[in-house]
Amino acid sequence: MDLILGLVLAGIVFLMANGLFKLLNRPKIIRIDPEQRPNTALLVIDMQTDFTKNHDKASKHSAFELINSLAMEKQRTGVAVIEIRHVFVALHEKLFMRMTAGGAGVEGSPGIDRDDALSFQADQLFTKHQMDSFSVPAFESYLDQHKIGHLYITGQEANACIQATANGALARGYEITLVDEGILSADQHKWQKNRENLLLKGARIQ
Template structure:
């Protein structure tokens, strides 16, 4: 009996450790080859995770969501007018265990079987390119980096959600690769203003710029 309890206890500890590791990995920024910005004069607008699953819940005040969407719409329209690529990034959680946890903790928002994985229809968006990611950092999908390389993009203007999660992870992934990064604050949603303030300070020390 004692051996059984020890085995069960060890299994539970292992499962907890695996879960914690997985959660940390989800938001850990990736690294990659450093780009030569001298040969990449272009810039692109990158919209992160503005999906029905994430904008329809109660994480953000309704007015904040509508204001951010309006700002993103204006930025996208301006980008199209200037011939600047608009990249839409969507998140889908991957893996049976991860999706089980997502169903357990958040009703399946962002899960592989969710009906809310599409871009929020209030976003009047005709993206130049679209990428799906399974981790916080959009660069976890290597197709993004390849596309940016082919388009000679060296600067990313980042908007979307959440400032404390996928926005900051994507910004870190871009900075790790030597991209110039600008984050448009009014076009970013964050579940915690104090945490977002800390992330902004940290990202600024890494070289990210912030604009209204």
């Protein structure tokens, strides 16, 4: 009993320390000047087999169809298509995902790569380890270098990485458009509330 309690307490301390580390080391938020960012990009977030398999077939088919069509349309007009994928690397996250989701999203998982239903070739790929895509400095640098100030957002999961990235973009002064039919959610009721909050903060919806 004492051993179990000790392990539980050790786990809690580890999680608290990890959370504090992330808090202290998160990227500094620097607001952009929209007038200096006339360009647009399409984001396709976490559309990896390990994650898309959790959504129903009808929703996936509709989302993939729209994202593929939108990606080709944007690229024809010179708009960058940026693909972002998530990989769990923290020890506690990998243990949790192995215990609860068969290792989905963990390094080495056969389903870590993009879902085969994506038919386009992205202009740029970034790998993140946190929900917010802005946790990747190279992603923010790319947007800066290409003078991108408007983001069309698609992908999954609506109430996690989509929401976090949208909030990260709004906090930095980006204009964002949520491509609603191209966003997958496991909880539509929750997404409706989160989407409304994003709209109140200045997001647009398509």
